[in-house]
Structure formats: structure tokens, C-alpha cells
Amino acid sequence: MNTPAAPQIHHPAESELFDETLSCDVDLPADFLRGSGGVRASVAEQLLRSIGLVEDGRGEDKDDRGEASPGQQRIEAKLDLVLLLVGRLVRQQADALPLRPLRWSRRGIRLQLGPRSGAVAGSAGTVRLQPSDWLPDHIDLPVQVLAEAANGAGGHYLWLRFDELGDGLEMALERHLFRLHRRQIADARRHR
Template identity: 85%
Template sequence: MNDPAAPLIHHPAESELFDETLSCDLDLPADFVRGNGGVRSSVTEHLLRSIALVEDSRGEDKDDRGETSVSQQRIEAKLDLVLVLMGRLVRQQGDALPLRPLRWSRRGIRLQLGPRSGAAPGSQGLVSLQPSDWLPDHVDLPVQVLAEAADGAGGHYLWLRFADLGDGLEMALERHLFRVHRRQIADARRLR
């Protein structure tokens, strides 16, 4: 279920979030903010469902002969380029989230930070992350701090459990994670 190349981390919070469930290890723009900021779950759910619709339709849009038309491929390629350029412009505005190594499951997330966050176990906060590299937007997810510990390389790990996502957002998040995991497996097979 998990990436065999991922570092082995022995901590109770690691087991609580990632044992017996699908998880993904990747680098994503992400950050944690302490406090009870308002999260609009419907906006986050809508964004994740829209990403799913776009990504799932790319593999399914076929013409009558079973192949994607050349003109459709060109349009998709142009849209991809426009989205990449928009993403670069947004990042240049300085509002970009820092790129961080993380582990993500339906239960929560482990962020690898530089300095200690200072968040106490049990405190509330928000994790913001960019779920797709082609879309320069992020989602905010409510979390509860489980633990924080040194990573042995001068930084810190912060374990965060998702809190009060609601059924719709939870399902959209699980679907997104499944697609990310499936993509990682396909990429690994291509590299063999």
C-alpha cells in the first residue's frame, strides 16, 4: 500500500495515520497554520471533484475507433500549457505554498518542516496543500495536531489528523489519494 522507498519512521502517530490504509509519499506545496480558521468544506470538495473529473476524463475520452482524436489531444495540450503558465504566474506573486515532503492518507498527513511549529498535541489548525501540479490552487483541510518530533536532519515532522471533513469531502479526498497512488504505481512501472 505504501511506497517501499519511503523512510521508515517509528512514531505512534505514524502508525495511527498510515497503518492498514493507502498512503502516498510525495513532495507537494503545503503548509500548516495553527488555529481554528474557517474551512469551507464544500469549496474543497468541489475542487477535488473537479480535478477528478478532468483527470478521469482524459483517459476515457475516445472517439468511435477507440482512440483520442488528434484535435482533442492538441486542445488538451494547449490547456495544459496555459495552466502551467498560470501556475508559474501565481507562484511569482509570492502566494505560493512551500514545497514539502509529506505522507498523506485518508486519516491525515505528515509534513516535514524546517523549524518546529510549536503546535501542541490536540490543538486545531489548517493544512493547505496544492493537490494537483497542473492547477495553481490549494485546498484547506481542518486538522488536529497529533505530534511533532525532530526528523534527525535538523527539521521536524508534524503529524496532523483530519478533523470533521464530512462524508462528501472525505470521499473526494479518498478518491484523489487513490488516483495519486495509481499514478505513482504507473510511473514506477514505466521507469523499470
């Protein structure tokens, strides 16, 4: 179920978060914030559902719906350009999240960090991440720190388990991960 090219990391937290479940290895703008903050699950859920509606209707599933007309393709291309330009403007005016390699499942996230975060196992925190490259907005997810360990290349891994997401957000998150996984498989097939 996982990406075949993903590096093998042997740590108990890795097994707890990613064994026997769908996971994706991606590079996304993301960061970890220590301490429990006011995470609004409904905002994250709505953003993930909206991304899903846009992506499911964009022509990624052409096999199911047939080919889009040339007019629809032009409109989608124009919208893509507008979103790209708006995204660049927002990133220029706001503090951007650092791009990080991460592994993501419905249970939690492993972030690859540079210096040690200093987070203590069992402590609460928030993962802030940008779930889509075309939309410069982020979601905040409540997490509990499982572990932190050196990665052997001068950086550190931080394993974070999702903490009380709620049914709606959990379903939206699983659907988003499924789309990411499906896209990774399609990209791998194209590059063969």
C-alpha cells in the same frame, strides 16, 4: 498499499495515520496554520471533485476508453500549456506555499518541516495544500495535531489528523488519493 521506497518512520502517530490504509508519499506545496480557522469544506470538496473530473477525462485511463484522437490530444496539450502559463502567473503574484515532502492518507498528513512549528498535541489547525501540480489553487483541511518530532536531519515531522471533514469531502479526498497512488504505481513501472 504504501509506496515501497517510502522511509520507515517509527512513531505512534505514523501508525495511527497510515497503518492498514492507502497512503501516498509526495512533494506538494503545503503548509500548516495553527489555530482553528474558517475552513469551508464545500470549497475543498468541489475543487477535489473538479480535479478528478479533469484528470479522469484527460487520457490517463486510455486502457478503458481507447486512444484519444490526434485532435483531442492537441486540444489537451494546448489546455495543459494554458494552465501552466496561468499557474506561473498566479505563483508570481501570490505568496506560494512551500514545497514539502509529505505523507497523505484519508486519516491525515505527515508534513516534513524545517524548524519546529511549536504546535501542541491536541491543538487545532489547518493544512493548506495544493492538491494538483497543474492547478495553482489550494484547499484548506481542518486538522488536529497528533505529534511533532525531530527527523534526525535537522528538520521536524508534524503529524496531523483530519478533523470532521464530512462525508462528501472525505469521499473526494479518498478518490484523489487513489488517483495519486495509481499515478505513482504507473511511474514506478515506467522507470523499471
